[in-house]
Amino acid sequence: MVLGPARAWSRVVVDGAGRLARDLADDLRVAGVGSVTGGVFALDAELRLTDHRPDLAVLVTGAPCRPGVAAPLLARGIPHLPVTVHELEVVVGPLVLPGRSACLRCLALVGGTGACGTAYGSPARPGVSDGDAVVAHPTTAVVDPALHAFARATATMTICAALSEECPPGVTLEVSVPWPRPVQRVWSPHPRCRCGAFDASRYPLGREWTA
Numbered sequence: 001m002v003l004g005p006a007r008a009w010s011r012v013v014v015d016g017a018g019r020l021a022r023d024l025a026d027d028l029r030v031a032g033v034g035s036v037t038g039g040v041f042a043l044d045a046e047l048r049l050t051d052h053r054p055d056l057a058v059l060v061t062g063a064p065c066r067p068g069v070a071a072p073l074l075a076r077g078i079p080h081l082p083v084t085v086h087e088l089e090v091v092v093g094p095l096v097l098p099g100r101s102a103c104l105r106c107l108a109l110v111g112g113t114g115a116c117g118t119a120y121g122s123p124a125r126p127g128v129s130d131g132d133a134v135v136a137h138p139t140t141a142v143v144d145p146a147l148h149a150f151a152r153a154t155a156t157m158t159i160c161a162a163l164s165e166e167c168p169p170g171v172t173l174e175v176s177v178p179w180p181r182p183v184q185r186v187w188s189p190h191p192r193c194r195c196g197a198f199d200a201s202r203y204p205l206g207r208e209w210t211a
Ligand SMILES: [Zn+2]
Pocket: 102, 103, 104, 105, 106, 107, 189, 190, 193, 194, 195, 196, 197
């Protein structure tokens, strides 16, 4: 799917608990996104509506998403954006365009890490099941206020850019305390991933690098 509808006609779901998810949904409404739904398990509810498919799903989590969390989105071709918040670090992205850019399983195969070095394929926190259900890791962490502001602003800009097809897929933006040095990473589709994004003629072996 190509993200192309005008922002005013777009449908975005912000799935997650906590202050950041709420603030992000509010900002998107103020920014003029046509339909914004949010809350814990908001995506599960949205996906049950067969005639209402979101243009973009935002997963606000307290730990890097396991690939299984996004499996229903990949299967339905729904673009998605993880936003991972930790007490000391936030990671926005990557925007995943199913079948066209690196997915979360691609990142796990590369051995990539998210917030505070936690691997993308690491076990979910106890009591949280992912499987093939959409269960974002809930976060109630107390985030540094400056990090919260960074995550809120960066995620809003990224989402609005994605809706106007101006957001590069497969890119993460990270910042941690105390020094606000944004790190941008670009992720290639991995040849052993079954998401279909790997194109041997275009990409080298799946790898990670810092731009
Ligand atoms: Zn993949």
